[in-house]
Amino acid sequence: MICKRTILGGLVVLSAVARAQQDDYPFASSIFDRVNPPFTFTECAAPSEMQTCWESQNYDNEYLNPLCSGLQNRVQCALTNCWNRVYSCDYQQLMVAYNTSCSDEATLSLPFFPPPADAAEVCSCNLNNVVNTFEKASSGWPRCVQKVQDENGITDDDDSGEDFPTPGCDCCYYGVVAAAMYDTCPDQNPGPIALDLVRQIYIEQNPTGNNSLEQCASRLASGNFSCTDYGFNLYGDNATDYAKPTPIHSATGNYSDINGVLKTPVSGATYTFTGWNTTYTITAASVEAVATRSASATKVSGSITGSVTGTAIGGPSTGAAAPTMSAAALIGLSGLAFALL
Known part of the structure; x- marks a missing residue:
């Protein structure tokens, strides 16, 4: 009997924490953040279009599962307007957010996740392996x-x-x-x-x-x-x-995007993918602009320790605070009984 915390796996615990949006206690950021996984719009092929598309997703609506619906839409935003960063830390974290948030739906083999190890602009930390x-x-x-x-x-x-x-x-x-x-x-x-x-x-x-x-x-x-x-x-x-205050082998680096810049769409300027029982047609934006844009060989992004960009429930569009929740909000999330008393 595990009365204090009934666990369906460690990911469910962190999913419940990251999903709940109350005001009693702020929780630390992690790759399992749900409503606002960080995304650097300025590096996208179509940055303003990406930001507008991303921030237009409304998680506080009348639909049955607005969180999963919003994440689905953000995946399409990224595939269209930020195709040049599909192997990046930002995109990979978006994939983690969906596949570990929507536990009531089938885990999907979403496009470009996980990435090949030597891909251009790939995240230095393979989040799927994590x-x-x-x-x-x-x-x-x-x-x-x-x-x-x-x-x-x-x-x-x-x-x-x-x-x-x-x-x-x-x-x-x-x-x-x-x-x-x-x-x-x-x-x-x-x-x-x-x-x-x-x-x-x-x-x-x-x-x-x-x-x-x-x-x-x-x-x-x-x-x-x-x-x-x-x-x-x-x-x-x-x-x-x-299990010490300063663990042995503790590292200090932030994950980053490495291996240069992706200048052409991996699957072509127009392609289809199947997800959520639907086939989607994706048309990559600003392909010619990216092909001529210069960038450094190594770019740092994907930090989850700084501000988060996006629209949280009842929150600002930029610089949103870390997710917060009440102890009671944990009960019943994703089949989890977990009370912080």
Whole structure:
């Protein structure tokens, strides 16, 4: 029984946090941000058209699933007006936002995701690999919590499990996520990718666990709590190294777009793709202008630590703040029961 937080996978937790838009508590940015994944319009083939198209998506409307509908439209905005950056960090994060947000719909093989490793203007961090590794690393947390509750005699009918602390499991989870981020993108700062949000949810905002990163180092010291014994089979041996205030192998770089500039549409100026049970015809904008435009071989973009451009629910069109939510807003999102009390 996992009463405190019922998890359908680590991505569901972060999806719920990033999707909820309330005003009680600000959460850290991550690649799982939903309403406003960052996008640098100025580098697009048709920058003003891209910005207008992106910001015109209304997530606060009467439709059944405005979030997924808005993300679908933004994908089409990018394919038309920012085709020259389909391998970039911005576009790849948009793909992650859709495929991990709309969990009630089939995960799609959307155009240009994931990108080939040597593509022009490709993101230096393969976000598809991040998602896959993150999901595997997250699988140990519910097993750990279940074992701790079993050891303490908490049954399916025992409501005390709702507030039962599992600080050792939470420390292990932070550790394995840090390890997963390092193994996938060793040169990028793991904090804004996902680790800051994990620390915030599982360590800092878990008052019943009386936890902190400083405490994690001693909690996972030899003989105190074994991540491997409690279900963290992946990265279990080195979780102690990562569950510290300054993890070993911590990187400081921001992910960036590398390998030059994409000057011609990958699939031609006009092409079709099938998604959401519909076939779409895409006509790339400003192809000739991009072909003659000069740009540096390496451009930095895709930072998720700075301001976010777009239109949040009830928010400004630029410089939107990090997503916020109330504790109650987490209940029932994506099949998740998760209360921060």
